[in-house]
Amino acid sequence: MKFPLIPRTVDIAITGRCNLDCKYCFYADEMTSLTDLPTPAWLRFFAELSELGVMSVCLSGGEPFARHDLFELVDGIVANRMRYNILSNGTLIDEHTIAEFEVGKRRLRLDYIQVSIDGSRAEVHDRSRPASFERALRGLKLLKRAGFPVTVRVTINRHNLDDLDNVAHLLLEEIGLPSFATNEAMPVGLGCQNAAEISLSAAEQAQAMATIGRLLERYPGQLNALAGPQAKREMYSEMEHARRTGEKPTRWAMGCLSGCGCVFSRVDVMHNGSIVPCHMLPSLALGNITRDSLREIWQTHPTLAALRERRAIAMHEVAGCGGCEWAPYCNGSCPGLAFQLTGDFNRANPTDCYQRFLKESGRNYVG
Amino acid sequence: MATANTPPQDSSAILPRYLRNPDVVFREEDEDGALLFNPDTNGIRVINATGVFIWRLCDGTLDVQGIASRLDQEFEGVPASEVAGQVQAFISEMVASGYIGTVVE
Numbered sequence: 393m394k395f396p397l398i399p400r401t402v403d404i405a406i407t408g409r410c411n412l413d414c415k416y417c418f419y420a421d422e423m424t425s426l427t428d429l430p431t432p433a434w435l436r437f438f439a440e441l442s443e444l445g446v447m448s449v450c451l452s453g454g455e456p457f458a459r460h461d462l463f464e465l466v467d468g469i470v471a472n473r474m475r476y477n478i479l480s481n482g483t484l485i486d487e488h489t490i491a492e493f494e495v496g497k498r499r500l501r502l503d504y505i506q507v508s509i510d511g512s513r514a515e516v517h518d519r520s521r522p523a524s525f526e527r528a529l530r531g532l533k534l535l536k537r538a539g540f541p542v543t544v545r546v547t548i549n550r551h552n553l554d555d556l557d558n559v560a561h562l563l564l565e566e567i568g569l570p571s572f573a574t575n576e577a578m579p580v581g582l583g584c585q586n587a588a589e590i591s592l593s594a595a596e597q598a599q600a601m602a603t604i605g606r607l608l609e610r611y612p613g614q615l616n617a618l619a620g621p622q623a624k625r626e627m628y629s630e631m632e633h634a635r636r637t638g639e640k641p642t643r644w645a646m647g648c649l650s651g652c653g654c655v656f657s658r659v660d661v662m663h664n665g666s667i668v669p670c671h672m673l674p675s676l677a678l679g680n681i682t683r684d685s686l687r688e689i690w691q692t693h694p695t696l697a698a699l700r701e702r703r704a705i706a707m708h709e710v711a712g713c714g715g716c717e718w719a720p721y722c723n724g725s726c727p728g729l730a731f732q733l734t735g736d737f738n739r740a741n742p743t744d745c746y747q748r749f750l751k752e753s754g755r756n757y758v759g
Numbered sequence: 760m761a762t763a764n765t766p767p768q769d770s771s772a773i774l775p776r777y778l779r780n781p782d783v784v785f786r787e788e789d790e791d792g793a794l795l796f797n798p799d800t801n802g803i804r805v806i807n808a809t810g811v812f813i814w815r816l817c818d819g820t821l822d823v824q825g826i827a828s829r830l831d832q833e834f835e836g837v838p839a840s841e842v843a844g845q846v847q848a849f850i851s852e853m854v855a856s857g858y859i860g861t862v863v864e
Contacts, residue, residue, distance in 0.1 A: 396788050445786035447796050473784050473798050501798055 442472030485531030512558035594752030672728025
């Protein structure tokens with residue numbers, strides 16, 4: 393499989409600390425069991441990334457703004473000729489934070505800050521992200537008012553399923569964002585422990601898809617998703633279309649385990665320096681930035697090679713999918729969730745299975 | 760050789776020497792070429808193997824003739840006049856887009 397000699401971007405959880413306690417945090421187990429690397433270790437790593445030609449880093453956590461040396465790290469990214477973005481809960485962003493971004497090239501090199509908003513009001517948002525709505529909204533509005541490139545991620549769960557129309561109104565009309573992204577609470581980490589409370593059933597998935605379809609008619613192109621009900625709605629529709637017409641999409645490969653392109657352009661690092669294929673695969677440690685060469689890992693590690701090679705596996709050869717009528721049209725979805733839920737990344741992600749969705753939701757098709 | 764429509768060139772005129780923009784990131788993508796990335800503008804420029812060769816020669820010591828001469832030695836079979844013209848066009852575009860600058864004496 394052809395892949396670039398060096399990853400284009402590196403996603404870094406720079407801290408395991410967080411000021412919130414969200415019900416579906418997929419990173420919660422790692423946050424409690426691992427410790428943060430100190431500033432100099434990250435600065436050395438940024439120099440290595442620059443030497444390699446990595447173009448950007450994504451800073452997540454934990455909560456990135458919980459690190460008191462965050463802007464020292466940002467300066468290290470800037471000095472090493474990279475761009476960056478930040479995934480935040482928004483609650484620690486204040487006027488002082490906004491002023492800090494004006495120093496040097498910090499703002500010039502910032503692609504975007506993503507703030508998580510899960511409801512149109514505190515009673516909804518705070519059920520999955522406790523006691524944080526007002527502060528998150530204040531942070532979001534400060535960023536928007538100051539002209540920052542800011543995006544929002546709405547994680548759809550049982551608590552906000554009936555609030556999505558209001559969320560869209562708040563974000564797109566009241567605050568004036570050009571768009572926002574949706575996802576769903578995944579059954580991993582705390583999301584697994586709290587699955588009964590927050591994970592969507594198949595019927596609720598169908599409801600979310602219908603709501604998103606209606607919102608997209610009202611706000612064309614202003615909702616986007618890489619996972620969750622919106623992404624599934626698009627994928628299932630394409631599967632239906634392909635089966636009906638024989639026309640397969642060009643943007644992704646059907647009929648093989650092609651559901652993830654991450655390992656072809658990106659690698660992730662946890663807050664203790666552990667290099668992993670993806671934050672959704674935290675137990676598949678490839679090395680550590682404090683002792684291993686990222687170039688060597690990227691180019692030669694057998695686990696990365698295996699994850700890239702899964703594209704060559706036909707869906708009808710995948711365990712559990714052999715007799716599925718949808719196998720020629722499926723891509724197996726996220727290997728991270730497949731691994732966490734089945735113990736094997738060469739399986740299909742069961743939470744995105746269309747056959748299962750149809751059976752459990754009682755629907756004939758998604759469109 | 761100068762024609763009636765072009766003024767005679769002064770062979771003693773000093774040609775600019777070219778230097779890579781130090782803020783631009785050079786990424787080897789694969790064996791076929793590379794990518795130049797300007798983190799300030801988010802601009803990306805894909806260059807082929809010849810472009811990579813020229814990029815590496817832009818160290819502030821060579822003018823366009825010097826670069827064309829080195830390229831001529833590296834890639835045999837291409838007429839020297841053709842090489843010089845192509846080098847000039849490539850470098851002019853790279854200078855205009857900020858990937859390469861000229862040395863200021």
